[in-house]
Amino acid sequence: xxxxxxxxxxxxxxxxxxxxxxxxxxxxxxxxxxxxxxxxxxxxxxxxxxxxxxxxxxxxxxxxxxxxxxxxxxxxxxxxxxxxxxxxxxxxxxxxxxxxxxxxxxxxxxxxxxxxxxxxxxxxxxxxxxxxxxxxxxxxxxxxxxxxxxxxxxxxxxxxxxxxxxxxxxxxxxxxxxxxxxxxxxxxxxxxxxxxxxxxxxxxxxxxxxxxxxxxxxxxxxxxxxxxxxxxxxxxxxxxxxxxxxxxxxxxxxxxxxxxxxxxxxxxxxxxxxxxxxxxxxxxxx
Amino acid sequence: xxxxxxxxxxxxxxxxxxxxxxxxxxxxxxxxxxxxxxxxxxxxxxxxxxxxxxxxxxxxxxxxxxxxxxxxxxxxxxxxxxxxxxxxxxxxxxxxxxxxxxxxxxxxxxxxxxxxxxxxxxxxxxxxxxxxxxxxxxxxxxxxxxxxxxxxxxxxxxxxxxxxxxxxxxxxxxxxxxxxxxxxxxxxxxxxxxxxxxxxxxxxxxxxxxxxxxxxxxxxxxx
Amino acid sequence: xxxxxxxxxxxxxxxxxxxxxxxxxxxxxxxxxxxxxxxxxxxxxxxxxxxxxxxxxxxxxxxxxxxxxxxxxxxxxxxxxxxxxxxxxxxxxxxxxxxxxxxxxxxxxxxxxxxxxxxxxxxxxxxxxxxxxxxxxxxxxxxxxxxxxxxxxxxxxxxxxxxxxxxxxxxxxxxxxxxxxxxxxxxxxxxxxxxxxxxxxxxxxxxxxxxxxxxxxxxxxxxxxxxxxxxxxxxxxxxxxxxxxxxxxxxxxxxxxxxxxxxxxxxxxxxxxxx
Numbered sequence: 001x002x003x004x005x006x007x008x009x010x011x012x013x014x015x016x017x018x019x020x021x022x023x024x025x026x027x028x029x030x031x032x033x034x035x036x037x038x039x040x041x042x043x044x045x046x047x048x049x050x051x052x053x054x055x056x057x058x059x060x061x062x063x064x065x066x067x068x069x070x071x072x073x074x075x076x077x078x079x080x081x082x083x084x085x086x087x088x089x090x091x092x093x094x095x096x097x098x099x100x101x102x103x104x105x106x107x108x109x110x111x112x113x114x115x116x117x118x119x120x121x122x123x124x125x126x127x128x129x130x131x132x133x134x135x136x137x138x139x140x141x142x143x144x145x146x147x148x149x150x151x152x153x154x155x156x157x158x159x160x161x162x163x164x165x166x167x168x169x170x171x172x173x174x175x176x177x178x179x180x181x182x183x184x185x186x187x188x189x190x191x192x193x194x195x196x197x198x199x200x201x202x203x204x205x206x207x208x209x210x211x212x213x214x215x216x217x218x219x220x221x222x223x224x225x226x227x228x229x230x231x232x233x234x235x236x237x238x239x240x241x242x243x244x245x246x247x248x249x250x251x252x253x254x255x256x257x258x259x260x261x262x263x264x265x266x267x268x269x270x271x272x273x274x275x276x277x278x279x280x281x282x283x284x285x286x
Numbered sequence: 287x288x289x290x291x292x293x294x295x296x297x298x299x300x301x302x303x304x305x306x307x308x309x310x311x312x313x314x315x316x317x318x319x320x321x322x323x324x325x326x327x328x329x330x331x332x333x334x335x336x337x338x339x340x341x342x343x344x345x346x347x348x349x350x351x352x353x354x355x356x357x358x359x360x361x362x363x364x365x366x367x368x369x370x371x372x373x374x375x376x377x378x379x380x381x382x383x384x385x386x387x388x389x390x391x392x393x394x395x396x397x398x399x400x401x402x403x404x405x406x407x408x409x410x411x412x413x414x415x416x417x418x419x420x421x422x423x424x425x426x427x428x429x430x431x432x433x434x435x436x437x438x439x440x441x442x443x444x445x446x447x448x449x450x451x452x453x454x455x456x457x458x459x460x461x462x463x464x465x466x467x468x469x470x471x472x473x474x475x476x477x478x479x480x481x482x483x484x485x486x487x488x489x490x491x492x493x494x495x496x497x498x499x500x501x502x503x504x505x506x507x508x509x
Numbered sequence: 510x511x512x513x514x515x516x517x518x519x520x521x522x523x524x525x526x527x528x529x530x531x532x533x534x535x536x537x538x539x540x541x542x543x544x545x546x547x548x549x550x551x552x553x554x555x556x557x558x559x560x561x562x563x564x565x566x567x568x569x570x571x572x573x574x575x576x577x578x579x580x581x582x583x584x585x586x587x588x589x590x591x592x593x594x595x596x597x598x599x600x601x602x603x604x605x606x607x608x609x610x611x612x613x614x615x616x617x618x619x620x621x622x623x624x625x626x627x628x629x630x631x632x633x634x635x636x637x638x639x640x641x642x643x644x645x646x647x648x649x650x651x652x653x654x655x656x657x658x659x660x661x662x663x664x665x666x667x668x669x670x671x672x673x674x675x676x677x678x679x680x681x682x683x684x685x686x687x688x689x690x691x692x693x694x695x696x697x698x699x700x701x702x703x704x705x706x707x708x709x710x711x712x713x714x715x716x717x718x719x720x721x722x723x724x725x726x727x728x729x730x731x732x733x734x735x736x737x738x739x740x741x742x743x744x745x746x747x748x749x750x751x752x753x754x755x756x757x758x759x760x761x762x763x764x765x766x767x768x769x770x771x772x773x774x775x776x777x778x779x780x781x782x783x784x
Contacts, residue, residue, distance in 0.1 A: 082504075136455050136458060139455045140455050140456075142451075143451055143452045143455065146448060146451060146452075147438075147439075147448065147452065150442050150444060150448070153528065153529070159504065159505075160438055160505075163438060163501060163504075163505055164438065164452065166497075166501075167431075167434065167435075167456060167494075167497070168455075168456070170493060170494075170497065171455070171456045171458075171459070174459045174486075174489070174490060174493075175458055175459055175462075177486075178459045178462045178463060178486055179462070181482065181483075181486070182462060182466065237531060240531050241528070241531045241533070244531055244532055244533055245526075245533045245536055248532075248533045248536045248722050248723050249536045249537070249722050249723065249724060250722065251556075251721055251722030251723075290619075293615070293618055293619060294619075297604070297607070297615055300606075300607065300611065301604060301606040301607060304606040304607070304644070305606045360604065360606075363604075363605055364600050364601055364602060364603055364605070364653075365598070365599075365600030365601075365602050366602050366603065366604060368568060368598070368600065368602060369600075369602025369603075369616070370602075370619070371567075371568060371587075371591070372566055372568070372591055372594075372596055372602070373591065373616065373619035373620045374587075374588045374589075374590075374591030374592040374619075374620055374621065375588075375619050376588065503587075507570075507587070
């Protein structure tokens with residue numbers, strides 16, 4: 001760590017990073033708009049479900065994002081954080097961002113599914129394997145976020161959250177299978193077909209695919225922004241820490257150590273190549 | 287590791303024997319819960335008999351939360367948790383010991399609650415061994431996950447409210463499986479279904495006990 | 510207990526920085542303690558004395574810099590380090606519902622030590638008769654400290670970390686503590702004492718380092734234990750030297766009148782980096 005090394009903050013933006021985020025954002029908006037237009041106006045209504053079928057362009061998409069993309073990313077990131085060789089607060093921040101965005105998508109999944117279910121099945125909710133495990137997943141996500149709110153040192157909080165994510169990801173398949181058994185052991189209890197998709201072809205199929213792509217782009221954009229907010233918070237915290245170190249040393253009446261040797265400088269510099277600093281979008285406040 | 291397990295379990299159980307929190311507070315709470323369930327389900331005995339298995343396990347789950355809270359709070363007085371860390375006890379042994387102590391208390395509670403359910407709710411048991419095995423397996427799973435989450439939330443001031451919220455969703459499969467086994471063991475149930483659910487409980491136990499043995503040490507250090 | 514290797518420092522800090530959240534407990538500590546030394550760590554409240562001891566015990570991990578205890582890393586080789594050290598801290602780590610005797614026995618067994626010294630240790634610290642059967646919740650603060658000290662004495666680890674050891678103790682217990690520290694030193698145990706009451710504990714150590722603002726700022730040599738006007742260990746006290754400890758560092762394992770022989774030994778050579 002040479003004294004000449006410049007300490008970057010996540011506020012510094014490489015032009016490439018800024019452009020990438022902007023492109024993703026624009027692509028997300030455009031594809032979503034296109035999906036909406038196609039979904040609401042261009043594609044025909046279904047013979048059986050009528051206009052209600054238009055929810056197929058959203059519901060499986062948000063479900064895919066919430067359950068597999070967000071949650072899978074959170075689980076993998078947490079594991080990578082816990083593994084000593086790859087331990088880095090980058091994974092912790094990524095996991096936290098993924099969970100937070102995932103909660104939103106998860107809630108959308110349940111709400112859109114409910115809206116679709118009421119006219120189709122006659123009930124707002126059904127206790128089948130998929131719905132139940134989605135609901136349990138939401139509760140586990142919320143528990144993760146609640147635990148993160150507890151004030152703690154960054155690495156303590158990271159470790160704790162990572163363990164919760166680990167336990168949760170082990171539990172969800174168990175819940176899924178147990179509810180699946182539960183329902184199949186009682187044949188005849190369900191007339192509800194959890195698979196809501198009607199046979200899809202032609203323009204509907206393309207719109208469905210576009211919907212998936214659009215929602216994935218929205219997720220990625222939100223994830224990157226949320227990550228950057230987390231990185232900025234941590235960076236601010238480290239700045240406070242360096243000030244505190246200087247003050248502490250001054251207690252002893254000694255000259256403070258050169259800035260580059262202070263704790264945190266190293267990890268901030270490390271952070272720059274790992275995670276491209278993204279620009280703070282307008283309207284985002286700390 | 288096993289020596290430490292026995293030492294820690296013995297210590298926790300001795301404390302319990304002295305303070306009698308489990309007997310004087312947790313068990314009565316369980317019974318009160320059963321009584322409240324009876325009020326909630328109404329006087330119709332067939333409804334109550336049908337609901338008995340599930341309510342038994344819900345009561346057990348709530349009692350587990352209390353037992354785990356107590357297990358954690360034993361160490362939060364006078365910095366005893368630091369003391370445990372300082373002593374160089376094998377963390378795996380510490381985990382197994384504390385979980386074993388919680389499990390022992392739960393078994394006693396389940397006997398009390400089981401008797402209560404049979405008497406108060408009119409459940410008629412035809413295959414008792416299913417009940418016993420499911421209780422043993424379920425207890426192991428609850429004790430292991432409870433101890434894990436207790437350790438995760440040990441140092442937090444908001445532990446009392448956070449622990450139930452974190453722990454109960456994880457315990458949901460035990461509730462589900464345990465209830466199904468009980469239902470299979472009652473009059474009108476199919477016992478063969480029961481053994482399938484027992485297998486689920488076994489898998490659950492194996493996973494979380496193994497996890498606990500491995501991660502309890504790091505959790506303890508970060509709390 | 511392993512024979513300490515005289516060339517490996519018992520405790521070694523190199524530019525150690527330890528954090529609690531955003532607050533720096535230690536802001537760059539350099540310190541070396543040779544095996545068998547008794548070092549007094551002095552400084553005002555909040556200077557980082559307790560944190561220094563806690564880092565040795567692996568309770569606090571470093572944000573940067575290095576620390577080693579008997580050549581091991583307290584953060585990564587935790588259990589190996591912890592079985593060889595004993596700490597007397599502000600809290601006594603006792604279980605309220607267990608009796609004094611049960612607490613001592615648990616403390617000793619948890620550390621993997623033998624139970625044979627429990628009896629003599631309790632006797633030495635005046636934990637006898639009905640007191641042994643009293644639950645820890647009924648003890649006064651000073652009595653709790655005595656119990657913690659009894660556990661330490663029964664275990665007799667290689668490194669003693671004493672945080673404000675005299676606080677809350679009455680005069681006779683203080684004297685017993687001083688005697689124990691003297692015997693420990695004589696048997697080759699390394700002792701780190703943290704205290705802001707330097708005058709009281711000076712006689713126990715051979716070297717004093719001053720910690721202010723989380724760094725070691727000064728060091729001085731002390732005269733070491735003095736025989737205090739003819740007062741030696743009381744005739745009833747059994748010396749706490751464990752049988753079978755090899756006379757490490759050539760000090761004969763005989764009951765030591767805390768003072769005479771130790772005072773005459775030269776202050777130990779050690780390298781200290783003063784910031």
